[in-house]
């Protein structure tokens with residue numbers, strides 16, 4: 256069980272399963288999207304996720320000619336949960352304000368593309384490109 260909300264509080268959600276594994280995508284698209292070292296998320300099944308409020312304020316941008324997309328609050332611009340694949344949602348880890356005590360970086364992906372200043376110092380498994388289980 257975990258909960259979270261955006262900076263302005265208009266959008267909130269809950270997850271009805273335990274969250275633990277954090278994924279960091281270091282690709283250049285995620286770097287530009289966040290203005291940081293990449294996108295930092297947990298992934299849950301669609302059936303374990305629900306919006307509590309503000310779903311109508313969720314904006315989504317698809318990068319043309321990519322399968323990459325990002326969701327954000329229409330009011331405050333905070334990153335928001337979005338579609339990972341048909342069966343799963345991703346949730347930006349920094350949004351989780353309750354139930355995140357067991358979160359731990361488990362995987363780094365697209366390490367080949369990371370920023371020159373981005374030093375990976377945790378024990379997460381490093382994948383040079385896409386995630387491979």
Ligand SMILES: [Zn+2]
Pocket residue numbers: 261262263264265266328329330331332333
């Ligand atoms: Zn907001």
Ligand SMILES: [Zn+2]
Pocket residue numbers: 280281282283284285286293294365
């Ligand atoms: Zn990425």
